[in-house]
Amino acid sequence: MLEAFALIIVGLLTGALAAALGLGGGVIFVPALVVLFSFDQHLAQGTSLAVIVPTAVVATIAHARTGNVQWRLATPIAAAGLVGAVLGAQVALRLDADVLRRAFGVFLVILAVRMAWRAWRLNGRPAQEADPS
């Protein structure tokens, strides 16, 4: 009972953060399932994906209602993404993933610094155009 309640709360908070930031939520769901509920990594990833798909559908509808989905860009990103994911999985099977993983982590931190630097220069620009709904 308590566990069920905890799962719903984790879902609520992660869903809100992920939808606001344009992420799936796996960044939080996977570690939460592994650490708090003792899932193994693979089961945590699969379960996380099962949550992410419907959650992302709801988030997309909500974003689209405020005019924040650029469908013309989303289409090529999604199509190329599917091809890329198949290639990436093949590469992962052939290379030393651990070194690459660390390198990628460093790259993400550099991206974070660039995003923060850009945000800093926005000077608190207000939200976009008025809500059309």
Place this chain on the structure above:
Amino acid sequence: MTTALTKAAVLGGIAGVVAGMFGVGGGVIVVPGLVLWLSLSQQQASGTSTATIVVSSAAALVAFGAAGSVDWPTAALLLAGSVIGAWIGARFAHRVNERSLAIVFALVLAVAGLRMVI
């Protein structure tokens, strides 16, 4: 616009490769790419990235589901909270100023990056 579509395809390809290699979602690449390279606002990047996540995570879910690596009862409980959270989060993103949203994104991205390094 053609250039934007080409950039979007390149961005999607990179995000896909990274997602396939490291098992991280494409959003960590797609959002910064849309903001820094295609000059979208943080809000537009969130919405557009979310739409691409529907497709990429559905494809990955098929693979994990086929392998039996999904705990459906747990997923259902998480989902009960997350669909409500997603609606609130997306609406909130539209109201909050872009700078605050961008700073929170940068923090989450930095944590995700550091987790992979350590």
